[in-house]
Amino acid sequence: MLRALLLLFNLMPLLAMGAIYKYINPNGTVEYSDQSREGAVEVKVAPLRTDVPLPSKIKKTLSPEEAQPQQAVSSYQLSIVNPKNEATVRENTGKIEVTLQVTPPIDANSNYTLQLLLDGQAMDEVSTRPKYTLTNVDRGTHTLQAKLLDPWGRVVAHSKSITFYMRRHSILFRNKGGNHRAPQMPKMPGPPSPGSVAFP
Numbered sequence: 630m631l632r633a634l635l636l637l638f639n640l641m642p643l644l645a646m647g648a649i650y651k652y653i654n655p656n657g658t659v660e661y662s663d664q665s666r667e668g669a670v671e672v673k674v675a676p677l678r679t680d681v682p683l684p685s686k687i688k689k690t691l692s693p694e695e696a697q698p699q700q701a702v703s704s705y706q707l708s709i710v711n712p713k714n715e716a717t718v719r720e721n722t723g724k725i726e727v728t729l730q731v732t733p734p735i736d737a738n739s740n741y742t743l744q745l746l747l748d749g750q751a752m753d754e755v756s757t758r759p760k761y762t763l764t765n766v767d768r769g770t771h772t773l774q775a776k777l778l779d780p781w782g783r784v785v786a787h788s789k790s791i792t793f794y795m796r797r798h799s800i801l802f803r804n805k806g807g808n809h810r811a812p813q814m815p816k817m818p819g820p821p822s823p824g825s826v827a828f829p
Contacts, residue, residue: 705786714791723766729759740780
């Protein structure tokens with residue numbers, strides 16, 4: 630193939646001039662010339678085509694990564710529905726129900742997971758369900774935030790951080806009857822009533 634291409638390149642100037650003659654030397658080698666001589670044979674060559682259309686677009690060789698179909702990336706919105714921002718939770722055991730909302734809803738087979746952050750610390754448990762139950766939350770001010778993770782653990786979306794207040798009654802204010810009352814100071818003895826006998 631290479632030899633034929635080299636021969637074609639060598640003949641191109643001759644093709645532009647006109648007739649071409651082929652001559653075989655006594656040693657067997659072949660010569661081409663635009664000049665005729667004894668023993669030379671004219672070579673019939675088809676005219677060169679100049680109307681070959683050029684390709685409209687040049688195809689690019691893609692790498693294996695580029696050749697793979699690109700999956701459309703969906704835009705998710707994540708929010709905390711419960712508790713509301715600035716809400717006060719009165720629960721003596723420190724229990725709180727957290728409800729999240731993902732828009733659009735994640736597919737159950739997508740392996741996307743939800744992670745909750747309490748006071749900036751990620752909870753160990755990740756879940757596909759948008760509901761969490763936190764227990765034994767200390768009294769005081771707390772923040773909540775949620776993240777949506779893809780199957781590789783990358784953050785796809787995150788909610789705004791909200792603040793809530795946990796109110797828990799202290800054990801000092803409990804009595805046997807179950808009613809929560811502040812401890813009372815012991816009563817001081819008053820002045821003796823008229824007619825009563827005072828003991829030394």
